[in-house]
Amino acid sequence: MYKFLEQIVADYMTRKPRTVGRDTTMRELGELFKTQDFNAYPAIDGEQVLGIVSKLDYLSCFVFSAARMSPRYPDLMQRTVADVMSSEFIYVAPDTRLTRVLELMVNYRLRSVPVLDADQRLAGIISREDVIHAVQDCT
Structure with missing residues (x-):
């Protein structure tokens, strides 16, 4: 297990x-969630x-209450990723230790974390499954 501490x-x-653009509609995002087994996508503009837009962000479009009346379905499907994404998000660098990633995932209940390089560009993404793979490799 000590090997994991160094990963x-x-x-x-x-x-x-896989990423989505800020102008991706909820209709398109729903199709991506339906056809691909991802829980979230980094939302990008160029580099x-x-x-981050997650399944929960997508589903939040369909939460209605007395204070928030239900818009027409076609109107909902035309909303964009920019309307629902989380613009404040946790990210890590490629040289971040997996022990720190694990801590972030557990403390903030994250399924995946974007990886940004020194220029703040998307270098990758690390998921729970990736961390599980690392733990299994090291035990």
């Missing part, structure tokens, strides 16, 4: 993660990461 993000992250 870093770069050794286990997915280097070319800049603007935020």
Whole structure:
């Protein structure tokens, strides 16, 4: 298990993660969640990461209350990622130790964490499954 203490993000992250643009509609995002087994996508504009959009962000479009009346379904489906994404998000660097990633995932209940390089560009993403793989490799 001591070997795990030395492992870093770069050794286990997915280097070319799937992303969405800020103008991706909820209809398109719903299709991505339906056809691909991801819980969240980095939202990008060019090479800049603007935020993270998760399944929970998508589902939040459909929460209604007396204070928030239900818009028409076609109107909901035209909302964009920019409307629902989390623009404040936790990220790590490629040289971050996996012990720190694990701590962040457990403390903040994160399923995946974007990996940004020194220029704040998307270098990859690291998921719970990646960390599990690292733990199994090291035990």
